[in-house]
Amino acid sequence: MQINSDRSVLLAPPSKRVVKFLHQRAFRSKTDSIISIGFIITLSIVIYSLVNWAFIGAVWSADDVELCRTSSGACWSVIDARYRLILFGLYPYELHWRPILACIAIVVTVLLSCLPMMWSGKRLTLTWLVGFSSFYLLMEGRLLGLQEVSTGEWGGLALTLFLFSSVVLIGMPMGLGLALARRSTLPIIRHGVSLFIDTIRSLPLLTTLFVAAVVMPIVLPDWMVGDKIWRVIIAFSLFFACYQAEVFKGGFQGVSKGQFEAGDALGLSYFQVLHKIVLPQVFRNSLPGSINMVVITFKETAIVIIIGFFDVLASAHAAFGNGLWAPYYLEVYVFVALIYWSFIFSLSQYGAYLKRRMSIASH
Amino acid sequence: MMFITGRKSINVKNFLIQAVFLFVVILVVASAFTSARTNLAELGISSGFSFLERATGWGYAFSLFESSINDPYKWTLFSGFANTLFLGLITIMTSTILGFIVGSARDSNNITIQAITALFIQLFRNIPLILQVVFWYAVLIHMPSPKQAYNMFDVAFLSNRGLMIPSFNVSPVLIFSLFVLLMLYWLLKERLLILRNASAKWFYGCIIFGVALYLLFCVEGNLFSVPSLKGLRFVGGTTVPVELITMIIACTLYGAAYIAEIVRGGLNEVPKGLVEAGNSLGLNERMVWFRIKLPMALRTIIPPLGNQWVFMMKATTVGVAIGFSDLFMLVSTSITQSGQTLELIAILMMAFLLINISIAQLVHHLNSRMALKGH
Numbered sequence: 001m002q003i004n005s006d007r008s009v010l011l012a013p014p015s016k017r018v019v020k021f022l023h024q025r026a027f028r029s030k031t032d033s034i035i036s037i038g039f040i041i042t043l044s045i046v047i048y049s050l051v052n053w054a055f056i057g058a059v060w061s062a063d064d065v066e067l068c069r070t071s072s073g074a075c076w077s078v079i080d081a082r083y084r085l086i087l088f089g090l091y092p093y094e095l096h097w098r099p100i101l102a103c104i105a106i107v108v109t110v111l112l113s114c115l116p117m118m119w120s121g122k123r124l125t126l127t128w129l130v131g132f133s134s135f136y137l138l139m140e141g142r143l144l145g146l147q148e149v150s151t152g153e154w155g156g157l158a159l160t161l162f163l164f165s166s167v168v169l170i171g172m173p174m175g176l177g178l179a180l181a182r183r184s185t186l187p188i189i190r191h192g193v194s195l196f197i198d199t200i201r202s203l204p205l206l207t208t209l210f211v212a213a214v215v216m217p218i219v220l221p222d223w224m225v226g227d228k229i230w231r232v233i234i235a236f237s238l239f240f241a242c243y244q245a246e247v248f249k250g251g252f253q254g255v256s257k258g259q260f261e262a263g264d265a266l267g268l269s270y271f272q273v274l275h276k277i278v279l280p281q282v283f284r285n286s287l288p289g290s291i292n293m294v295v296i297t298f299k300e301t302a303i304v305i306i307i308g309f310f311d312v313l314a315s316a317h318a319a320f321g322n323g324l325w326a327p328y329y330l331e332v333y334v335f336v337a338l339i340y341w342s343f344i345f346s347l348s349q350y351g352a353y354l355k356r357r358m359s360i361a362s363h
Numbered sequence: 364m365m366f367i368t369g370r371k372s373i374n375v376k377n378f379l380i381q382a383v384f385l386f387v388v389i390l391v392v393a394s395a396f397t398s399a400r401t402n403l404a405e406l407g408i409s410s411g412f413s414f415l416e417r418a419t420g421w422g423y424a425f426s427l428f429e430s431s432i433n434d435p436y437k438w439t440l441f442s443g444f445a446n447t448l449f450l451g452l453i454t455i456m457t458s459t460i461l462g463f464i465v466g467s468a469r470d471s472n473n474i475t476i477q478a479i480t481a482l483f484i485q486l487f488r489n490i491p492l493i494l495q496v497v498f499w500y501a502v503l504i505h506m507p508s509p510k511q512a513y514n515m516f517d518v519a520f521l522s523n524r525g526l527m528i529p530s531f532n533v534s535p536v537l538i539f540s541l542f543v544l545l546m547l548y549w550l551l552k553e554r555l556l557i558l559r560n561a562s563a564k565w566f567y568g569c570i571i572f573g574v575a576l577y578l579l580f581c582v583e584g585n586l587f588s589v590p591s592l593k594g595l596r597f598v599g600g601t602t603v604p605v606e607l608i609t610m611i612i613a614c615t616l617y618g619a620a621y622i623a624e625i626v627r628g629g630l631n632e633v634p635k636g637l638v639e640a641g642n643s644l645g646l647n648e649r650m651v652w653f654r655i656k657l658p659m660a661l662r663t664i665i666p667p668l669g670n671q672w673v674f675m676m677k678a679t680t681v682g683v684a685i686g687f688s689d690l691f692m693l694v695s696t697s698i699t700q701s702g703q704t705l706e707l708i709a710i711l712m713m714a715f716l717l718i719n720i721s722i723a724q725l726v727h728h729l730n731s732r733m734a735l736k737g738h
Contacts, residue, residue: 025474032473039475188381192388199712202719204677207711210695215704219399302491306684313494329505333498337490344489 054334065324078328079335082319086336089155089315095147099158102138105131106161114350121283132169135162151229155310157339163233163301163311168294171237175244180274182245183252200242205300206307208239213307232304236297244293251286252278288358291351295344302340312336399705408702415440421700423688425604427539436697443693444714450607450689451676451718454614458675459668461615462622467652469623470630480623487620493681496613500685503605509597520590520597526608527590530601537577544570606687610679618675625671629664630656661733669726676718690714 026036057073061080068075079086088099109131112118118127139158142148154162181193200208212235217225225231255278263273305314316336320329400410415437422432426442427449434442469480487495504523507513512522520527548566590600633656641651680691694711698704 022474025472028472036473036475039479043475043479186377186381186384189384192384202673203712203715204680204691206680206683206691207708207715210691211708214695214698215708218402218704219395221394221398299489299491302493303681305493306681313491313497317497329501333494333501337494337498340491340494341486341489345485348489 068328074331074334075328076331078320078325078331082325082332083335085156085319086312086315086332087157089159089310090153091149091155091158092147092153095141095149098138098141098146098149099154099156102135103158103161105134105138106165109165110347119284119287121279124283128165128169128172132165135165151227156315157312159310160301160312163236163304163309164298166233167236167240167297167301170233171240171244171297172290174237174241176248178241178245179248179252182249197242197245200239201246205236205239206303208235209304209307211235229309232307232309236301240293240297243296244290247286247289247293248282250289251282251284254285255281288351288355291347291354295347295351298347299340299344312339396705403702403704406702410703410705412706414701414703414706417701419697419700421696423693423696424686425607425688436701439693440690440697440710443688443690446688447676447679447690447714448718450610450614450679450682450687453611454618454679455672455675457611457615458618458622459672461619463626465619466623466626467630469627484620484623487616488624492613492617492678493684495617496609496681496684499612500605500609503609509592512592512597520592523605524597524602525605526603527597527600528603529589537574541570541574606682606685609685610682610687614675614678617678618671621671621674622668625664625667626660628667629660629662632663633659658733665726665729665733669722669729672726673719673722676722677715 027033053073055073057071058076059067059071059073060076062077065075065077068077084093084096087103088096091099109127112127112131113124118124137144139154139162140149140151178193178197181189182197184190184193209232212231213228216231259277259281260273263277268276302311302313304311305317310318313336316332320326320332325332403410416435418433419436419439420432422430423439423443425446427445428442430439430442465480465483468476469484471477471480506521506523509520509522509524512520512527514520519529588600590597590602592598637655637659638651641655646654679687679689682689683692683695686692690711694707698707701707
């Protein structure tokens, strides 16, 4: 902080600027220099051995399994041989073009909703509905006249994306509903909804999903039990909605009281005030928080492996299994971690950027 | 007159809406209960909490206390609760310490430290916890067998059976009760007049005297026991099972990455003028840090830190993926074994409610101690 205010650094010629920068940010005192050099050495050793493991000594093709035993590096052959299983699970092999297109649809939906021109309730809803329904139609296939593939056969990354997008799509309006109910002037509704939100929020996600998957068939009458995956999606959406309601609550607090009163004074009805005046501002205010929730939800979907879904992590376990590929579990984990990491890192960086931008705009 | 009728009709409408809402909620809950009862009765399961006295008939891997398959359900569930608390408290402590170190290093002027801490945070925050858990578990169970265990200064050994560490030859109940006593003392010392000033000496004196008496008369053999390799296995010391180490490593790294961000956010909030004022008063860097930056930052850090602690307590449930017998795992096993679904779910909810309320109380206590006087 103190350094950036030093104008002389900025005004000096480039080479001197670098020297001065390094001097002030890495070698200012004796201890500073020792720490810097120590860290640089450790970091280069770590990077060197990582590069050695992942690239130089690595075996890439599935045909060279024999080479893996003797090579010093990673055995990416396991990915080469099993990547279809990790990405699409037990989906029929010759139909894999469908989950590929479906996954692209979801990724495009997420990317589109990051564009500022899409930031209105109507456009976002439309984008997500189109994206999600094209995903579902492509995967399921019956309505498009393709061969039907039931949800039981979905798996891998495609299943993870399916869970993620349906939770966001169902949970968002639910969250808005809960947030509105919590602001209601009717005491019974307000307290009832608050109690519900606080209860769900105080329980781990895993227990909520477990209740939906295992307990609900006992509690519900037979005709209401339905498919396990839909029970879990609804429970997950409720969980998402309870947290999202808190995000929206913050968004509502950012709208001044005068705005509601102005709407009332113009003779607009409750829903007109909400729709035309308040909600657009609420959405805008709660955008960074919502992105944060979406990121967390994507990360949390990994938990469904515990209640027996064949998501990307479960298919990774199946990919190395107990046979030929068993020694190469590390490579598979690294591959799956890379998938999650790149999604989550880019989305959360985007959220952080948005938050910075908005905090500047509000000043 | 018009106005009043309008007002009245709104009141009637409001009343009706709430009545319908209440009616629907009661209907849903009641029908869920009755259908659950009939469904369970068909399976031959009677409702009520009498099953807690029955023996379980199944065992579980990790327990702080002695456990057997003849334990009643209530003891098994309590043991699971203790495991959850134990793991949660350990990871809360380790990740808070590591998080404060990384978070304050993130705030450093040195660019290499900044780079490394940024790498740490971005790596461990952006990978799902459960993936990290199964990853560390896979790494740990592929460790060498006890015979080729990693030797750490001849006192601790790491192998695929877990971490062998030296241990006190005393019962865990004693350590647990001492810990609870100290926590109570720390929380209540300002409320209880008896424990002030001179009484504190008596309090500590009594505890030390009691422990000394116990050690003199009740411990057989050596007080300290160090693990050593005898043939194919280790003798002496305590074994920390692989599942527990895995959970501690994964939760600590994941939690620390979050806490580091919280700490950094708190440090950023400290007004620059205060730091400059400290510098101009001639305080050195360390004093500026401990006297100005940290105390000021703590006020913004503690509320989100409390949320993070609650989150980490809930995150212990992920341990079920690798077979760590926490409360959730034992409750779900009990459900499949005994069928007492509703009662067990109620117990699980109560336990987490209790944990959340306690952490909220602790955070409230910390917050009120930290608050600026007169604000």
